[in-house]
Amino acid sequence: MSETEIIIRGGIRAYLADLIFPSRCPFCDDFIPYDRLCCEDCFNETLWADENICPRCGKSIMKGCLCEKGVKYDLCVPATYYSGGVKDSVYKLKFRSETAAIDLYGRIIAKRLEIMGILPEINLAVPVPMAKKNLRIRGYNQAELLAKAIIKGTNISVNIGLIIRKNVTRSQHDLSAEERHEAVTTQYFPLDTDIAKGKTVLLVDDVLTTGSTLNYCAGLLKEKLGAKKIICAVAATV
Numbered sequence: 001m002s003e004t005e006i007i008i009r010g011g012i013r014a015y016l017a018d019l020i021f022p023s024r025c026p027f028c029d030d031f032i033p034y035d036r037l038c039c040e041d042c043f044n045e046t047l048w049a050d051e052n053i054c055p056r057c058g059k060s061i062m063k064g065c066l067c068e069k070g071v072k073y074d075l076c077v078p079a080t081y082y083s084g085g086v087k088d089s090v091y092k093l094k095f096r097s098e099t100a101a102i103d104l105y106g107r108i109i110a111k112r113l114e115i116m117g118i119l120p121e122i123n124l125a126v127p128v129p130m131a132k133k134n135l136r137i138r139g140y141n142q143a144e145l146l147a148k149a150i151i152k153g154t155n156i157s158v159n160i161g162l163i164i165r166k167n168v169t170r171s172q173h174d175l176s177a178e179e180r181h182e183a184v185t186t187q188y189f190p191l192d193t194d195i196a197k198g199k200t201v202l203l204v205d206d207v208l209t210t211g212s213t214l215n216y217c218a219g220l221l222k223e224k225l226g227a228k229k230i231i232c233a234v235a236a237t238v
């Protein structure tokens with residue numbers, strides 16, 4: 001698949017939606033044809049994930065991979081580095097209800113999983129959950145939207161109830177790496193179910209920062225819910 005093929009989307013729905021809300025590039029905001037996911041300039045300028053990303057933990061080798069500390073997931077596939085227009089797109093996703101970049105990130109990740117030969121072994125996709133209160137405010141969980149974009153066109157299902165997240169009072173952004181690590185252990189809980197037992201799970205989040213959340217949720221899926229293998233997917237890696 002060429003770069004141009006990756007940014008093309010089709011369908012009557014995209015065409016009709018464009019008549020009411022003309023499509024814009026999620027990075028530069030310029031108008032784009034209805035059948036594009038972003039403009040070609042932005043696609044070419046984006047730092048897509050490359051060989052400098054550790055295939056196991058998903059972090060940049062230059063910035064220090066997490067493998068030495070031990071990761072509980074088996075692989076992590078990011079779409080891109082968290083920089084430039086990508087940072088803005090994640091901000092828009094979280095705080096301005098602009099979700100257009102998700103389809104592109106999902107498409108890139110799906111393509112990577114396909115090239116790596118991993119897609120056929122995935123049984124179900126689990127987005128990292130949001131706390132109910134935050135979900136009510138935002139109206140959607142961006143990790144769930146990304147999971148749906150990745151598995152589009154496959155028969156993999158998205159399960160949003162396997163892990164639940166309790167309401168938290170402090171924003172994750174205010175916490176140090178150590179505090180974040182500590183915080184996740186009191187936030188995420190597994191549901192009592194055997195849905196994931198023996199399965200290969202695609203665990204999806206928006207951004208990989210310290211790895212604490214993915215690591216903890218991967219641990220829950222494996223140790224409490226009996227999952228066999230955890231493949232993580234994130235829109236961007238810091």
Ligand SMILES: [Zn+2]
Nearest residue numbers: 025028039042
């Ligand atoms: Zn653009």
Ligand SMILES: [Zn+2]
Nearest residue numbers: 054057065067
């Ligand atoms: Zn690593």
